[in-house]
Amino acid sequence: MEALQASSLRASPLKPLQKPKLNIHFPNASRLVPRPTKKFSSITASSPTVSAPKREKDPKKRVVITGMGLVSVFGNDVDAYYDKLLAGESGIGLIDRFDASKFPTRFAGQIRGFSxxxxIDGKNDRRLDDCLRYCIVAGKKALEDADLGGDKLSKIDKERAGVLVGTGMGGLTVFSDGVQNLIEKGYRKITPFFIPYAITNMSSALLAIDLGLMGPNYSISTACATSNYCFYAAANHIRRGEAEMMIAGGTEAAIIPIGLGGFVACRALSQRNDDPQTASRPWDKDRDGFVMGEGAGVLVMESLEHAMKRGAPIIAEYLGGAVNCDAYHMTDPRSDGLGVSSCIERSLEDAGVSPEEVNYINAHATSTLAGDLAEINAIKKVFKNTSGIKINATKSMIGHCLGAAGGLEAIATVKAITTGWLHPSINQFNPEPSVEFDTVANKKQQHEVNVGKTLYPFLGSTPSLSIYLHFDGYGSSRTCVFCNSNRLVLVDSAISNSFGFGGHNSVVAFSAFKP
Incomplete structure (x- = not known):
């Protein structure tokens, strides 16, 4: 208990298809993305110097993204979700799901009107915890996006298709109701669904049972790093030949009294009750804690061979990843940033990406006093040139969705690559001077990069990459290019970094697909 009352936990304890097409063609386009060969060193003398390897070429081991599905405070449609983000709308408001009037924090990114x-059939819909409902809907919508909805799923080998959707908190409503019934009415009033619906693996299990998918199936629970751990593990199942397709991501539904009360007890949450929509303000000097959110974000991941064989709509490619542990503190990040920085470097190595190629970061940025700057400091250890990188915060609009955050933010990152627009970080009123990055403050931007002096395709400078940091393109006809007044830069990759309570760090890298 003493650890939870440390000064680091006051106010902010968490220190830590049809898709729009952009058809721009260049002659000899295959030459525009040289494989990284530049050597780079890790951040401590004890770590070895590593070289970025060539990217995977075996179609059985290349992993592509063919579908995306979500449940969010902005609805259940991926395009509508990203449109709201681009518009800079806040999904934060006063809680009306229960009486929160006695809590010091009375607002959240609560989902309303979910259907x-x-x-899900009506009988099960009434029984299921929202955590499970969000997972099933997001998973099935991702399959629809992958052209595998309904009877089309019967065309694949279901013994080689699996599900890996995790959650940080599990079926918290079912658990809370069961405890209350035990105390007030005795054990005979506990529902027989109490244990099955409360345990964290049931989201993946029920989705697989519903769809008949007999491949690898389990969940991972690494707090706010959960979704990225699931992407990483799912891709490795495909690379090892254990599956041809995986549904992976995260789901969370913790905006209930015990969930809110628990984070209040940790002194983790903002208390800006008079103006909830401005409460989540990453990197702002007046931030006072994070804002709870909820939902689910899911990707359909396939081997390239499997996707091409069935003529799948390929959105992006998974390049590689890494996981590690801070081994430092239950809630605080390492002050030297070693865990996060080394995890980023190892992910870049696995993906075949060098730090010099990165120009966009979708950050974890929870709006906590210490966590926001700890993230920035870790990024600076890997990426020395802050002027060439833009950074934005999805949580400024949807709140912190815990185990689902990585899934929802990965989708936002892929949409940034495929549309050429970065959503804003809203509520940037009084920015921290030490951030030193363009935070896409308050207004969306086209991806204006600062890495080449003139047009890249005609001058041989290296293409820039996108990076998606979450602390805790399309088919071959599409080339994604972002420009400003004097340069065009090909955006090739996006890196997602995620960590959670317990010191869990994970980084996964995505790229526009190239045959």
Whole structure:
């Protein structure tokens, strides 16, 4: 208990298809993305110097993204979700799901008007915890996006298709109700669904049971790093030949009294009750804690061979990843940033990406006093040129969705690559001077990079990459290019860094697909 009352936990304890097409063609386009060969060193003398390897070429081991599905405070449609983000809308408001008037924090990114019609039958819909409902709907919508909805799923080998959707908190409503019934009415009033719906593996299990998918199936629970751990593990199942397709991501539904009360007890949450929509303000000097959110974010991941064989709509490619542990503190990040920085470097190595190629970061940025700057400091250890990188914060609009955050933010990152627009970080009123990055403050931007002096395709400078940091393109006809007044830069990759309570760090790298 003493650890939870440390000064680091006051106010902010968490220190730590049809898709729009952009058809721009260049002659000899295959030459525009040289494989990284530049050597780079890790951040401590004890770590070895490593070289970025060539990217995977074996179609059985290349992993592509063919579908995306979500449940969010902005609805259940991926395009509508990203449109809201681009508009800079806040999904934060006063809680009306229960009486929160006695809590010091009375607002969250609460989902309203959620419907599972067409995805879950009425009887099960009434029984299921929202954590499970969000997972099933997001998973099935991702399959629809991958052109595997309904009877089309029967065309694949279901013994080689699996599900890996994790959650940080599990079926918290079912658990809370069961405890209350035990105390007030005795054990005979506990529902027989109490244990099955509360345990964290049931989201993946129920989705697989519903769809008949018999491949690898389990969940991972690494707090706010959960979704990225699931992407990493799912891709490795495909690379090892254990599956041809995986549904992976995260789901969370913790905006209930015990969930809110628990984070209040940790002194983790903002208390800006008079103006909830401005409460989540990453990197702002007046930030006072994070804002709870909820939902689910899911990707369909396939081997390139499998996707090409069935003519799948390929959105992006998974390049590689890494996981590690701070081994430092239950809630605080390492002050030297070693865990996060080394995890980023190892992910870049696995993906075949060098730090010099990165020009965009979708950050974890939870709006905590210490965590926001700890993230920035870790980034600076790997990426020395802050002037060439833009950084934005999805949580400024949807709140911190815990185990689902990585899934929802990965989708936002892929949409940034495929549309050429970065959503804003809203509520940037009084920015911290030490951030030193363009935070895409308050207004969306086209991806204006600062790495080449003139047009890249005609001058041989290296293409820039996108990076998606979350602390805790399309088919071959599409080339994604972002420009400003004097340069065009090909955006090739996006890196997602995620960590959570317990010191869990994970980094996964995505790229526009190239045959």
């Amino acid at each position: 599972s019609q067409g995805y």
